[in-house]
Every structure is written in C-alpha cells, then in structure tokens.
Amino acid sequence: MARIGVDEWVAESDQRTEGYRGRASPLVAAWDRVPPAARILLLAVGLAVFPLTTGSDFVLRVGINTLLLAILALGLNVVVGWAGLLDLGYIAFYGFGAYTYALLSSEQLGIHLPTPLAVLIVLVACALLGLLLGLPSRRLLGDYLAIVTLFFGQIFVELVVNLDAVTGGPSGIAGVDPFVLLGFEFLTPRDYYYLTAGAAVIVTLVLYLIGESRTGRAWRAVREDPLAAEMMTMPVNLLKLKAFALGSAIAGLAGSIFAAVQIGVFPRNFETPFLILIYAAVILGGAGSLAGAILGAVVVSVSLELLRDADQATVLFYGLLLAGLLARVRPWRKLAAVLGGTIALGLALHAIAAAVWPEAVAGTPQATGALGDALDAWLVLPEGATTAGNIGFVVLVAAIILFTQVRERTRTLLLVPVIYLAAFVWEARLVQEPSVTRQLLLGALLVVVMISRPRGLLGSERKEIV
Secondary structure: OOOOOOOHHHHHHHHHHHOOOOOOHHHHHHHHHOOHHHHHHHHHHHHHHHHHHOOOHHHHHHHHHHHHHHHHHHHHHHHHHHOOOOOOOHHHHHHHHHHHHHHHEEOOOOEEOOHHHHHHHHHHHHHHHHHHHHHHHHOOOHHHHHHHHHHHHHHHHHHHHHOHHHHOHHHOEEOOOOOEEOOEEOOOHHHHHHHHHHHHHHHHHHHHHHHOOHHHHHHHHHHHOHHHHHHOOOOHHHHHHHHHHHHHHHHHHHHHHHHHHHOEEOHHHHOHHHHHHHHHHHHHHOOOOHHHHHHHHHHHHHHHHHOOOHHHHHHHHHHHHHHHHHHHOOOHHHHHHHHHHHHHHHHHHHHHHHHHOHHHHOOOOOOOHHHHHHHHOOOOOOOOOHHHHHHHHHHHHHHHHHHHHOOHHHHHHHHHHHHHHHHHHHHHOHHHOHHHHHHHHHHHHHHHHHHHOOOOOOOOOOOOOO
C-alpha cells in the first residue's frame, strides 16, 4: 500500500532487502542479485544442455511447445506487461504468422520461398497488421480495447475456416516446407528444438535491450498513467502502436516456426483456449517480467503435460489443494485445526457410511499407493458415482461462492467441508474428464499463486507516489 508523504522510489532499496519474506525468499533474493546478462547466459546454457538429457522425441516436442509458448508470452508481455494494453486478439497474430508462412512455403499457392525471405515477410506483415489493430488503441482503453481486439481474434478464425481457396478451410494447409537456414534443413524434433531455443534466446535478448531503452521505460510509464505520460511530452499514441507492432511480430515469428514444426496449419490451433494459456503464462510469471514470462510458460506447459496422465493429475490436484491451504490459512494453529478437522470429518463419514450403507464406500479412488490407501479409508465414494459427482460439482461451486462472502471465522469452519467435497468431486467426476480438468487445475494453480504472490512468481511490486 502506498504511504502518504513517502517517496517510494527513494525507499525502494531499503524495502527490497526487508521485503524478502516467506519460504521462497532466499531464491527470490538470489535471483535478484544475478546480473541480467548472466540470466540470459544461464537460459542459453540450460536450453542447450536439455536435449542431452533425453533421447525421447516426445520430450523434445514438449520442449518445442514450451519454447513456443515462452516466445508468445514474451511478445504478449510487451503489449500487456509493459504497455498496459489489454489485447485479447493476440492469438490471431500467431495464426496469421503461421498461415502466412504456410502460404509462402507450400503447394497451397504453389510458392516455395527461401526460409529467410518467408520469415522476413511474416515479421513485416504481422508488424503491419499489429499497427492496424493498434490504431483503435489510441482512443480505446481497458474493456473497450479488449472487446475490439477479441472481435479481431474471432474474425481471424472465421476467415481461415471459410476462405477455403486460400486457407484450406477447416482442413488447413498441409505439406509446409521445413526451415532451411545456411544450407541446413531442419527435419527432426532435435533440430527444431535448437531452432526454437535459439529464437527464444534472441527474442529475450532483444526485448531486454528494448526494455532498458527509453522506449521500454516510456512503455512502463504509459502503463502506469497514460495521461501523466502524455503531460510529460511522451508520444503515447506512437508508443502504443510500437508495442502492438513488436508484440505482433514476435507472435508471427512463433507462428512461422510452429507451421514448420507441425508441417501444416489448422484453424483449431489458434482458438481462444490457447490464448488463455498465453495469458496464464504471463500472469503466472509476473506481467512485465521477461524471466517471469519464460518461467510462466514452463510451469503452464509442464503442468498441462502432467495432467494428461490421471495418476499425475491426481497428485497435482491434492498438491495444489495443500499448497492453497499453506498459502491462505494463517496462523499455523488454524492450519492444523483445518487439516485435523478435515481428516476427522472424512474418517467419521466413512465409518458411518460403511456401517449404514456399505455400497457408499465401494468405489476405488484414482490415486494409487499410500495416497490411494489413505483416500480409500477417508472418502465416501460409491461405484459409478458420476451423477453424484455432477451434483457435487454444482454444490461445490455454490459452496465456494458462499465461502468468499462469509466472515473469517465462518470461513474457517466452512473450509473443512469444502475441502472434503472438492476431494469427492475430483474422484467421482473431474478425474474422468481430463480436458476439462486440465483447465480447472490450471485455474486453481493461478488462484494459488495470486493468493500467495499477487504480482506473479517473478513480477515486481509497482510503486506509487501519493
């Protein structure tokens, strides 16, 4: 909270050393002491070493997808994290870059341009398209800008679906040429991993230099207060257009690599759910932070891959549940009371149900090992509990809404049945719907992080002068 009569910038150095609190404070403090050049070098070395640790093409493809998400998050960070512009059409530039490269490097139009020329055209075209979309931002702010950009994103999807003669319609464009640079043809997942890693490092380096320049500082000034920035003679409208153009060009670069990796482009690759993942990476890592955007992309991508397996998803679910309690419930006595009450409630309900209606505990939890045995003795779970799980989900949503509205003491008491109900809904219903569950758990992860660290994992606290 800003303090009246205190220049927060002057006090920042003292507050930084005093502000490292919590379990992660040594890591955060150590990271802040690493010079930016060393951070980029560490990133490059880590990316170069990673393929040496695995021989699996699947793992390398996961790495490629993670790096593409990181590049997209870095580009979105320019628009949202630095310039403060809410762009909900960002995914369209990713798709536009992919389709442009596909049209210039396939039999769709009978064109096969050299890779450097095709990518250059993609970058210029996406930057120009970003400028066009950025024109309304000169007069639109907040929700109004979000609506306009969201409309642009939806229009893009509709166009690529219906312009069959150009885009291939719902079937997309197949047979896209691979990248060929300096005579080297990229064919294997390992080749494309190193290509994408190199692109990610270059984008990070370029953005770091821009962020430390006058333009980068001006973007952050516009984000904090456009009117004040304009009164300080900053070209606010031009700065907004530059942010849109740069972010769009970065998205186009990622799109061209994606088209070559996939050897084709299809409309379903550029729909709103993927835009949500990009935003999740930026918010999770910390808007305005380059390292945060990369870390957020890694966390989001790896989490989604873990959630493909039901056993891993179950461990992650209960881990998030416990992490949420550790982050939210204070002091420790209250946390111990909540955990003890939850365990006691489950054991009591299980004993009563087993004595009165044995079929109510005939189901088998998804978890295995010690966790599965503990849940089997704690959770009331009948066989074929899909309908009960659906009802429980509705009740759980209502309970969570009620939980946010009641007083603190009542909230603590309500937390015990809410946790138990969440475990029941997970085992009875959510674990059976992996696609839906992945999105729900990603949302839960964001909630946990926002509760424990509202500015994101590596985001910096904003300062105000009052």
